[in-house]
Amino acid sequence: MPNSPSASQAAGDDHVATESGAMRPKVSVVVTTFNEEHNIAACLETLLWADEILVVDSFSEDRTPEIVQDYEQVTFVQRTYFGSAAQKNWAMDQCKNPWILIFDADERCTPKLREEIEELLASGPDHEAYTIRRKVFFLGKVIHFSGWQRDQVVRLVRQGAGRYPNRRVHADMKTRGAAPLLKHRMDHYMVDDFHEYVLRIVKYSRWGAAQGWRDGRRPGFNEVCLRSVWRFVRTYVVQGGVFDGMRGIVFCMLQAYGTYVKWSLLWSWRVNEQRGMKPNLPAFDENEETWHGLKDLG
Numbered sequence: 001m002p003n004s005p006s007a008s009q010a011a012g013d014d015h016v017a018t019e020s021g022a023m024r025p026k027v028s029v030v031v032t033t034f035n036e037e038h039n040i041a042a043c044l045e046t047l048l049w050a051d052e053i054l055v056v057d058s059f060s061e062d063r064t065p066e067i068v069q070d071y072e073q074v075t076f077v078q079r080t081y082f083g084s085a086a087q088k089n090w091a092m093d094q095c096k097n098p099w100i101l102i103f104d105a106d107e108r109c110t111p112k113l114r115e116e117i118e119e120l121l122a123s124g125p126d127h128e129a130y131t132i133r134r135k136v137f138f139l140g141k142v143i144h145f146s147g148w149q150r151d152q153v154v155r156l157v158r159q160g161a162g163r164y165p166n167r168r169v170h171a172d173m174k175t176r177g178a179a180p181l182l183k184h185r186m187d188h189y190m191v192d193d194f195h196e197y198v199l200r201i202v203k204y205s206r207w208g209a210a211q212g213w214r215d216g217r218r219p220g221f222n223e224v225c226l227r228s229v230w231r232f233v234r235t236y237v238v239q240g241g242v243f244d245g246m247r248g249i250v251f252c253m254l255q256a257y258g259t260y261v262k263w264s265l266l267w268s269w270r271v272n273e274q275r276g277m278k279p280n281l282p283a284f285d286e287n288e289e290t291w292h293g294l295k296d297l298g
Contacts, residue, residue, distance in 0.1 A: 014098055016051060024122035026051040028095035029103060032087045033068070034058040036105035039189065041067050044074060046109040049118075050101065056091045064105075082285035083207065085164035085171035089290050095159065102155045107134070108187040116184050117156060128161035129154055129179035134188040138247050145240030146251050151188070154179045163293050168284060169207040176297045191251075201254055205261035210281045212266045219270070223263040232256035 015023045029050040033040055034057065047053055053074045057065060058081035068076045077094070081087060092100050099121060103109065113132065120130070132155045136148040154162060154173040162175040173179075191197045212219070232252050235241045241248035269279040285291075 018118045018122055020119075020122075022119070022122035024118055025099055026097035027099045027101055027117070027121070028052040028054065028097040029101045030088060030091040030095065031055045031103050031105060032058070032084065032091065033060060033064050033105045034081065035060045035062045035064060037063040037067060038192070039105040040064055043103060043105050043108060044068070044071055046114075047101075047103065048073065049114055052095065052097055054091055054094055056087055056094075058087070080283070082283055082290075083168040083171070085167055086285035086290050089164050092157075092159070092163075093289075098159055100157050100159060102157075103186070104188075106189045106192075108189070110184060110187060113182070113184040113186055116182055120182070127180055128158040128177055129173070129175035130156040131179045131181045132156065133181065133185040135185045137187065137189045138191045138251055139194065140192070141247060143244055143247060143251060145243050146248050147235040147239040147241070147255070149239070152181060155186075156182070160293065161297075163291070163297060165294060166285075166291050168211045168282065169204050174294060174297050198254070201258040202261055205258045206265060207282055208262040209266040209269065210279075210284075212262070213269060213279060213281060214284070217266060219263045219267045224260065224267055227263060228256050228260035231259040 014026050016026055018024055027050045029047045029052065031040075031043060031047070031053065033055055036043075037060075040055075044053065044055075048071075053071070055068045055074055055076050057068070057076065057078045059078050065076065065078075068074055079087065079090060088102060092102075101109075101117065131152050133150075133152045134148075136143045136151055154175055157173065157175065157179075161177070162173045162179075164171045164173050217223075232255070235255055236249065236252040241252040244251065272279070
C-alpha cells in the first residue's frame with residue numbers, strides 16, 4: 001500500500017510512494033520570497049505533496065513570514081538578497097533530498113505537472129535536470145505571444161547537478177548534461193499589479209546595469225537606442241505581441257522600457273565615472289561557497 005512503512009523501508013529512506021503506489025526519490029522544493037503575501041499561500045498549496053519545502057525569504061516587510069509559518073511542513077529561513085542566482089544556490093545547498101524543484105512565489109505547480117514529475121522520478125530519469133515551460137499571466141489573462149510563448153526554465157535538478165552562474169539578475173541554471181523539456185507547464189502569475197510590475201522592471205534594470213558595470217560594459221548609441229527599439233519590434237512584431245491585443249502592446253513596451261533604463265543607466269554611470277563619481281551598486285554575493293561547483297558542470 002502507498003506510504004506503508006514496509007514499502008518505504010524497502011525502497012530506502014530517500015524514497016517515498018506516489019499516489020499510484022510507485023516509489024520515487026524524495027523531492028525538496030525551494031521557494032524564494034520577498035513581500036509575497038498575495039502569492040505565497042497559493043504557491044505553497046500546490047507544492048504540499050513535496051517531501052521538503054524550504055522558503056528562503058529576503059526579510060519581507062509584509063505578512064509573508066506570518067503566512068509561511070502557518071504551514072507546519074514548511075521550513076522558513078531568512079537571508080540577505082544578493083540576486084536570484086545567489087539565493088537559489090544557497091537554498092539548494094540547504095536541501096536534504098536527492099532531487100530539487102525550484103519555484104518562485106508567483107508560480108504554481110499544476111496537478112498535471114506534479115503527476116509528470118512524480119512519474120518521471122519513479123521511472124528512473126535518464127537525465128539529471130529538466131526544463132519546465134511556463135504559462136504566463138498578465139493581469140489575469142494568459143499572454144500567448146510577445147516572446148513568452150516559448151518561456152522555459154530549468155527547475156528540476158538532481159542534487160549537485162546544476163548551479164546558477166554568478167549574475168545579479170536573469171541567470172539561467174547551468175547543468176551537468178542536457179535538461180530535456182517536460183510536457184506540462186507551470187502557471188506563472190507574473191503581473192497582477194501594474195504599478196508593482198513597473199517598479200520591478202526598474203529594479204531589474206538597475207541590477208542589469210550593475211552587472212554590466214562589473215563586466216566592464218561601456219554602452220553607446222547601439223545599446224541605449226537600437227537595443228530598446230529592437231526589443232519592442234522583436235517582441236511585438238516578430239514574436240507576435242500584436243496578437244495579444246492591448247495587453248500585448250503594453251507588455252512589449254514595458255520590456256523595451258526596461259532595456260532602455262538598463263543601458264541608459266549604465267551609460268550615465270560611465271559618464272559620471274569620468275567626472276570622478278562612482279555608482280551606488282547593489283550588493284553582490286562575494287562568498288565563493290555560493291558559486292561552488294560551477295566549473296565541474298562543464
